[in-house]
Amino acid sequence: MSQSFTFSVLATDGKARRGEISMPRGTIRTPAFMPVGTGGTVKAMYMEQVRGVGADIILGNTYHLMLRPGAERVARLGGLHEFARWPWPILTDSGGFQVMSLSKLRKLTETGVTFRSHVDGVRYELTPERSIEIQGLLDSDIQMQLDECVALPAERKEIERAMEMSLRWAERCKAAFGDQPGKAMFGIVQGGDDAALRVRSAQALAAMDLKGYAVGGLAVGEPQAVMLEMLDITCPELPADKPRYLMGVGTPDDILKSVARGIDMFDCVMPTRAGRHGLAYTRRGKVNLRNARHAEDHRPLDEESACPATRDYSRAYLHHLVRSQEALGAMLLTWNNLAYYQSLMQDIRAAIEARNFAARAAEITEGWARGDI
Numbered sequence: 001m002s003q004s005f006t007f008s009v010l011a012t013d014g015k016a017r018r019g020e021i022s023m024p025r026g027t028i029r030t031p032a033f034m035p036v037g038t039g040g041t042v043k044a045m046y047m048e049q050v051r052g053v054g055a056d057i058i059l060g061n062t063y064h065l066m067l068r069p070g071a072e073r074v075a076r077l078g079g080l081h082e083f084a085r086w087p088w089p090i091l092t093d094s095g096g097f098q099v100m101s102l103s104k105l106r107k108l109t110e111t112g113v114t115f116r117s118h119v120d121g122v123r124y125e126l127t128p129e130r131s132i133e134i135q136g137l138l139d140s141d142i143q144m145q146l147d148e149c150v151a152l153p154a155e156r157k158e159i160e161r162a163m164e165m166s167l168r169w170a171e172r173c174k175a176a177f178g179d180q181p182g183k184a185m186f187g188i189v190q191g192g193d194d195a196a197l198r199v200r201s202a203q204a205l206a207a208m209d210l211k212g213y214a215v216g217g218l219a220v221g222e223p224q225a226v227m228l229e230m231l232d233i234t235c236p237e238l239p240a241d242k243p244r245y246l247m248g249v250g251t252p253d254d255i256l257k258s259v260a261r262g263i264d265m266f267d268c269v270m271p272t273r274a275g276r277h278g279l280a281y282t283r284r285g286k287v288n289l290r291n292a293r294h295a296e297d298h299r300p301l302d303e304e305s306a307c308p309a310t311r312d313y314s315r316a317y318l319h320h321l322v323r324s325q326e327a328l329g330a331m332l333l334t335w336n337n338l339a340y341y342q343s344l345m346q347d348i349r350a351a352i353e354a355r356n357f358a359a360r361a362a363e364i365t366e367g368w369a370r371g372d373i
């Protein structure tokens with residue numbers, strides 16, 4: 001454990017990096033997948049299980065927590081780690097993305113964004129300074145700048161305006177964050193699907209000498225090929241000795257292809273949301289447990305898994321739970337999915353260390369194509 005925030009690249013294989021972030025609350029093995037704990041909970045999971053499947057860090061959200069229960073209240077209760085009983089690192093998103101995707105009646109200016117809560121209609125203002133203040137009240141370990149993410153496709157001038165304002169907001173967030181040795185504030189590269197804007201954003205953020213860099217404005221409806229092309233353009237412009245975090249990504253296939261382009265950190269609601277909708281991720285591909293063909297299938301999802309949800313319960317039972325909308329169905333499938341995602345990340349980390357990432361990625365991909373035998 002380190003009293004400051006440090007990132008070390010332990011091995012590389014092509015552009016793929018095996019690294020480690022050391023912080024006071026723990027070490028993060030990269031490439032890392034961060035389970036999404038939006039409202040201070042990883043839905044349908046006990047935090048002991050989240051830790052047990054191998055997560056080193058979880059994600060929280062400024063937007064949701066400022067609306068309910070409130071950032072000052074969480075602070076009065078000892079901060080998010082104490083509140084949610086997760087003592088290891090937490091990364092919090094800054095709220096801008098969620099405002100644009102969840103709230104109503106929002107108004108965005110140079111100062112910040114005003115909006116009405118989707119919970120109770122109360123009016124709020126989120127500025128770069130207030131976002132950093134909220135993330136501080138939550139006692140977040142890795143804090144994200146407030147940015148403006150433009151949904152794609154979009155006009156170039158709109159993408160440029162949002163990217164440049166996000167750079168000015170990054171400066172304001174850096175000033176508001178100040179110097180907090182055991183914590184980090186990451187900048188967020190914007191620029192949509194425009195190569196020149198992506199380069200300009202990445203270079204300007206790199207010049208700010210931040211502790212880490214997120215690639216935002218992707219996984220917003222663009223084809224995977226466009227996302228990957230933007231990574232090919234953006235990653236080389238970011239400092240090699242700082243972590244790179246691709247926000248909101250992704251499927252197991254997205255993760256393999258993004259690690260190959262130099263990404264170190266991921267977060268996505270896919271495994272938890274899919275678990276609540278009856279979908280299981282396995283090394284043989286996805287299994288939709290709602291499907292009647294599972295009704296008398298006594299096999300578990302994967303007899304070789306270390307996860308009890310994956311190894312000990314028949315597909316027939318999981319099918320029954322899902323069809324009956326039993327809470328246990330969501331719990332077991334979420335557990336399975338997070339266990340699969342973490343086992344994928346462990347597999348990736350080991351392959352980079354062994355310098356055979358490309359070959360292992362091809363084997364993993366073939367496994368999915370084998371389908372649900």
Ligand SMILES: Nc1ccc2nc(N)nc(O)c2c1
Nearest residue numbers: 097149216217218219247248
């Ligand atoms: N796909 C995503 C997901 C989360 C994001 N959060 C922020 N702050 N900015 C973005 O561009 C995001 C994109």
